[in-house]
Every structure is written in C-alpha cells, then in structure tokens.
Amino acid sequence: MTRTQELSAREAESPLQRSLRALLHNRMAMLGMGVVLFWAVVAIAAPLVSPYDPLIQDVMRRLEAPSGEHLFGTDELGRDVFSRVIYGARLSLPVGVIVIGFSLLVGSLLGAVAAYVGGIPDLLIMRLADITLAFPSIVLALAIAAVLGPSLRNAVIAMIAVWWPEYARLMRGQVLAVKNNEYVTAARSVGVTTFSILFRHIIPNTVAPIIVKASLDVGTAILTIAALSFIGLGVVPPTPEWGSMISSGRYKFYNWWLTAFPGLAMLTVVMGFNFLGDGVRDAFDPHTRDT
Numbered sequence: 001m002t003r004t005q006e007l008s009a010r011e012a013e014s015p016l017q018r019s020l021r022a023l024l025h026n027r028m029a030m031l032g033m034g035v036v037l038f039w040a041v042v043a044i045a046a047p048l049v050s051p052y053d054p055l056i057q058d059v060m061r062r063l064e065a066p067s068g069e070h071l072f073g074t075d076e077l078g079r080d081v082f083s084r085v086i087y088g089a090r091l092s093l094p095v096g097v098i099v100i101g102f103s104l105l106v107g108s109l110l111g112a113v114a115a116y117v118g119g120i121p122d123l124l125i126m127r128l129a130d131i132t133l134a135f136p137s138i139v140l141a142l143a144i145a146a147v148l149g150p151s152l153r154n155a156v157i158a159m160i161a162v163w164w165p166e167y168a169r170l171m172r173g174q175v176l177a178v179k180n181n182e183y184v185t186a187a188r189s190v191g192v193t194t195f196s197i198l199f200r201h202i203i204p205n206t207v208a209p210i211i212v213k214a215s216l217d218v219g220t221a222i223l224t225i226a227a228l229s230f231i232g233l234g235v236v237p238p239t240p241e242w243g244s245m246i247s248s249g250r251y252k253f254y255n256w257w258l259t260a261f262p263g264l265a266m267l268t269v270v271m272g273f274n275f276l277g278d279g280v281r282d283a284f285d286p287h288t289r290d291t
Contacts, residue, residue, distance in 0.1 A: 032271070032279065035268055035275070036272040039272070050087060055238055057078050076248065079238075083240075092241065099159045099160055106160065107170075112175050114168070116194070117194075132162065138227065141158045142231070144157070144158035145158040150236055155234040167214075170209060208284045215276060219271075222269060229241045
C-alpha cells in the first residue's frame, strides 16, 4: 500500500477506529494489556495452576522458605503462598473491575440526568457529590467500611460510595458541553423523548473520557481493596487476598516471602492496568493521538 493509499484509508476511518489503531500501536499499552490478560488467565485457571489448596494448613511446615516443593514458601499456618497468591488474583481483579464498573454506571447516570434535567435534581445530585468529594477518598472508604463491618461486600459498597461522584461530575461536564449541539436540538424538535435523547444521542458521544478514567482507576481500586483488607476491613481470613496476606506477614521480617510475593503480584497487576490506562488515554485524546 502506497503512502497516499494509507493516508486515504486513515481518513476514511471513524474516530473509534483511529483510537483503536493508536491503542494497538502503543507498545506500553499492549504490554499492560498482556500483563492484565496473563493475570486474568491465571485467575480463571487457578484450580489448574495452583499446586495446593490455598486453605489447607500444615503447621508442621509453617514458615518454610521458598523451595522446589513450595515455590513461594509457606505462611504461618503452613499454607502454600504460591497457591494463595494465585487464588488472590481471583478476588482482586474482579473486585477492582466491579467497583469501577458500578461506580461508572451509577455516577454516569446521575451526572447525565443532573446535567440534562438541571434544576433541583442537578442541585441535589451535585451537592451530594461535593460533600462526598470533600473527604479524602481512602479515609471516607475506611470510615464507611468500619461502620458497615469487615467483609468483602461492605468494602465494595464503601468503595462505590466513594468513587461514583468523580464519574458523576465528569459526565455532567461532558453532557453540558453537548446538550445544546445541533443534533440534540434537531432530535428534540421532532419530538424524540428525553430518555431517547439522553441515552441514544448524548451519552454515546460523551463516554470516551469516562472510559479513559475507568481504565486508569481499576489499578487504584485494586490497591484500595488491598488497603482495606490490610487493616482488617476488607476480605476476612482465611480467604486468600493480597492485602490480607501482606498484613499477616508485615512483622515477620525474616520471613520476607510472606509479603514480597503478594506485593509483587499486586505491583504487576496495577502497573499493567496503569500502562493500559495511559494507552487508552493517549488513544482517545485527539491532542496526543498520532494522526
């Protein structure tokens, strides 16, 4: 294909196609996607990959260093750390995606309604968002989780309650920017319902920044659920979770493997999502995307 034909083909692409092409040509984003997919496969295939049951205790072999039999060593109850790290991925990855997914859904819907309807709904939704955003997110999540009690469900609820205002404000700004465009005015003039205008004409044209933010927030959500579990407000033992595993080994300085391996697992996953999120941001941002 000649240079002229290549340029013509690019001009014929839709904005979404250009963004996806830019994403696929971003090496760091592809590296991040590869890391995320690797951990997703590990999480799905955990029963096949892990050599031991992550809950089985063998106190006669407690705190053994990494060896050929136990690749990541054993913990204070003789459980295989390698198996627990693998099973921890089955919890951390889905929780991060679920928290951001529900936060995006709730926040985007409320933000879109507030911007399009205006008036009292806009005032109430945005003031509630302002009150929530007035507190540091991690502190507010800790407070809500402490009130609800330690459990995975309550930790997820606390995180969603903290995160939705950010998506609501972002979506509100996007909707305000496009609600008076010609295609919206034309749809309104021919009698299209408010519901159809909002969900068929406005929201589809405002989702790019939301997707970018969500891709960057998944890693933070994984770190947050680990932080809640670390202090006993998230996943309850003996369920394998990276934050609680790090917490159980934080004072065992000579048994470094108890914190090192779950910490490295968390590091790789969060870096993978961050690389992917940076690539998505660059691909969907017309100011940084290569043309």
